[in-house]
Amino acid sequence: MPDGGRGASAIACHAGDVTYSARQIVMLLCGCVVLGIGVGMFLTADLGSDGYSTLVNGIAISTGLAFWIANLLVGIALVTMAAARRVRPGLGTVVQVVLVGLTVTATLDVLSTPDPLVWRVLLLAAAFPVLAVGVAVYLGSHTGAGPAEAAALAWDPPIAFKWSYSAVQGGGALVGWLLGATIGPGTIAVIVLLGPAVDLASRVLRVDVHQDEPAAAQ
Template sequence: MGALAQLRAGRKLRRIPQLLVGLVGYGASVMALVQSGLGAASWNVLTEGIAGITQLSFGWASNLVALTVLVAWIPIRELPGIGTVLNVAVIGISADAAARFLPVPHGFAAQLGYLLGGLVALAFFDALYLGAQFGSGPRDGLMTGLVRLTGRPVAVVRTGIEVLVAVTGWLLGGTVGFGTVVIAVCFGPLVGLFLPWLTVRLSTSEPDKA
């Protein structure tokens, strides 16, 4: 659905809080993965590298990456939704806030706990905000736009993007580890597991109700 259809669709009393909780939780989960020190998701590797070069906080660097990717939507003719705009603003702020409260893990067991807990939480909150049906984030929209333009399978396009982004982030000084591989392999299936349970069923023609 386009932005207007998303707003006209019903069940907003559930969808709006679900969107906001999903985005805040997503940002906090991102920071847990980064603080694990075992390797973050590819986009977060890129964000970490940019943050180190620019001296921006991780959250502001995340917002900068999201805005840049959003500009890349223009030539591939992707249309943003309400969730797309809030994605740019909320996730970075949430990640910075989480960095202030999450204790630094000491020892491999604690690091592994941050990695596995952060991965499950990231997939859950990603499915939560996507399930609100207010539009995808900049990174997801880049993938769907390229799939539409190239006609290539989602798996091929997604993998190509993830590898390119991770390598670029590593060259800029971001942390790549075995956790990066674990996230790349497990994130998609976990989102697929959560999404059917968290997607709000609605029709653009139904009355606006909770």
């Protein structure tokens, strides 16, 4: 499955000049849903947010912008920067933002933050493999990366994705904190662990997270 399923089915989705196979679409949708569930679990643990969300929250706090507007502006900035380094946006760039957001909302409606700290820590720990698999599968569809992942992929090479992803999350958390957002142990865990966890998941699932080539069904 290292090619992200390109050419795996005669059924295809056309987006502009690019054609995505049915397998790519399924991987994209499944990966985004799994990622959204993982984010929902992570937020329900209430032990901090990821670096990207911390950055957006800090900008919203310091400027008075609505969170969704700050999120849109940061997303556009990161995707544009990544495109300048030849990580091209695609269908997955849009689907990731929309579908993950919807799934997170649904997950938060179902889950509730447990009272004992130990259960919150366990929920946080359980969220990491879910997050890692979600990111690996949706990136493995080769349909385009969301803002945070695109920013990390833009620097691989020369920096391996597992470390560039940590750098993006860490930089986002630092700037967000300086702008007034709060961080927690979960934020530190994302910075240190999520990049290597995604790298491990991609190797176990045998998918390539890089988006160097435009995805097209042959």
